[in-house]
Amino acid sequence: MKKKVKANGNFDEDREPAMKLRLYVAGQTPKSLAALSNLKRICAKHLDGKYELEVIDLIKNPQLAQGDQILAIPTLVRNLPVPMRKIIGDLSNVDRVLVGLDLRGTGPVPEKNPPLSEKAMGAKL
Numbered sequence: 001m002k003k004k005v006k007a008n009g010n011f012d013e014d015r016e017p018a019m020k021l022r023l024y025v026a027g028q029t030p031k032s033l034a035a036l037s038n039l040k041r042i043c044a045k046h047l048d049g050k051y052e053l054e055v056i057d058l059i060k061n062p063q064l065a066q067g068d069q070i071l072a073i074p075t076l077v078r079n080l081p082v083p084m085r086k087i088i089g090d091l092s093n094v095d096r097v098l099v100g101l102d103l104r105g106t107g108p109v110p111e112k113n114p115p116l117s118e119k120a121m122g123a124k125l
Contacts, residue, residue: 018081019078021053021076021079022056022076023035023077024056024058024065024070024075024077025055025073026059026073026074031089034090034091035090035091036074038092038094038097039053042098068084074088074089074090074091075088076088078101087101
């Protein structure tokens, strides 16, 4: 199975997508299905339809793994924009995927409830 999915269902021949993604999977395994589902959700939320996704099933076409030097599956390959990036796994860690796709900075993730300063708490020294 080698299948291309356009973000909006329509393809404009004159315009390149902002991001070209290729997801290598192994049939309908739970990890492969999870990776595809997680990736579609991330793309819908963060890429605003400006991507092209190609899903490659290595059970049916194992020779296609050579082109991107795939050693583990599932693997997501970002071909555009350069440089090429690879993310291995089921893509369930959204923050890691966003950093890998250069959609979020690599700085620490802010705490949900940062500690209040003494001034904010009204403490007297």
